[in-house]
Amino acid sequence: MSHGQISYHFFSFWLMIGLFPRSEKITVVGTGTGIIKPFYEKKNYTKPKILFAAKGRFKDKGGDLVLKAFFKALETLPELELSIVGQNDYSDQISHPRIKTYGFVSIEELQQLFNSHSLFLMPALNEPWGLVYIEAMLCKMPIVGLNRNSFPELSKNGEYGAIISEPDSVALADSIIRLFEDPIQLEQIGIEAQKFALANFTWENTVNKILKVMEVSDEWKAEKK
Template identity: 45%
Template sequence: MVSASKLNNLIKNGKKQPPIQNNREDSAVKPVLAIASHEGNPHNPKTWSGTSSNIAKALEDLGISVLGINAHLNRYQKRACTLIHQMSGLGSDFWGGPVFRGESGKIIQRQVKALGCKKVLHMGQLSLPMPKINPGVEHYLVCDRTRNLWNKRSNLEGYTPKMLKIAERLEWESFAQIKHFFPLSQYVRDNLIDYYQIDPSRITVINTGRGSLQPFYGEKDYKNGHILFVAKDRFEAKGGPLLLEGFKIAQQKNPSLKLVIVGQENYKHLNGVIPNLTVHGFIPWGEELQNLFNTAALFAMPAINEAWGLVYLEALATKNPILALNRTSLPEITQNGKYGFLMDEQTPERMAELLLDTFSDPERLQKMGAAGQKHCLESYSWQQTASKIASVMLDIPASKLKAKEFTLV
């Protein structure tokens, strides 16, 4: 166990590792790094909503070889983890607990040794801390939240006090092993500095690129009252009930309002029950989903604890202003409401007021949509994300990254 004082010093100062050596002095060496994920194969587009694979591909487009480390546990291992976790008095949710993190960390450590890689980019901290850091191996972290932020906004019914205490300790021990942090948002960066006392020089905000949907450049009808909600399951956590109740109130005062909900098979029974409500089950990325974004006038998803949310960027890219809660990274994504509407009061009545106000001025919506799209396309791309990561991990100037000229010494 690392002492509190030693742990604090490790987190504040980090560990200095020797640079990769180039044994062939007469030629350039193609940079190599590994991406590790506890959710699955980092090259699989389904892993972490495609974040891992998009970063890997963008790094490869820069001329960097990317090795994938899959620390995902199979269903039998998960069952064993769950059982041990519960028998240890840690509650029903084993994510972030010592059993799951310990097993994932061991998997990564074995693969790092087998691959002989010297630089590892962890996609999330749930496979950390690793049991033992091998000398000469540098560890970097992409994170969309911290345990401290998660505890503030989430339902913790599946956690016991013992589990919360252990999870907090594991978070600090994980961060002690990281050389440089890549939070997706300024919101997480601030928490790393303020709560975990990370040196700001060891943090680079990378944001993300967008998903598979294409930007929409055509004319939109902002008078149609078309509201869109898209989330793959987790309806409650994404703020679906709040939106639905607010819509019912607003629709009585403005019957032209229409709400389309996507990805909620369990709520399709509401079709025909609530006026102007259409509920779809899962719709894969493609022409049908693209058309729903293209024809919407407002994207509403008041998620309770959405750390980042690629779907918000999809909305902006298709000229849809955003309606969401005024928390987490949403002020950053909407530029403090410049490209949408942010709620402080989490009630159906307030939701209804915002929906009615939103569609009271279609010209304002049109301007928001155009400005939001411009900001999104200029500010968020996987190429920018990968360039920030590569420039830190490989110490390669941005000019050489663009030219794909690399020499590591």
């Protein structure tokens, strides 16, 4: 029996612990994208606008770390802005003139937020896959996260943003500052990130990989008859 997995990270992990001793029985098929559509228009990277989106699990998604890093980076980049979206009580818990909080928003509003921001920050402590990272790249936002779970795979080891080895707010702030200090390079990273997401994360690719596995399986069964 063959098993399809969406992530090379979990493929490697399960092989390591011996859950699936036969690697030839596992095929990484990936995923497509969600509700966010690609943004093809020109984006303004001279305005340092960070987006953090989480429908829940604020701390687990790295929300506390984002706030600490934001305030640290704000000392160097006073024009820095942070938008936090996804939960209705964010406005009650967070208040600062450079931070905008949103609750549950419509798909149209969420799309606009993805279109208008220039950096996506979610240093999640435990995010098994992270479809939102792919959606951010579709909108030409470089992504910043931790070196754990599938983030190295999705960001190509930080090539499409920045990768932080540990949940350290100072290191996270340094990455924010470094990325925004060169808006031309940031724009190029965003463009390349979108190309990577469009080329590698489509439902068509996923379905084709699944069909190929099924075809091979059918051929194998026919040979055994």
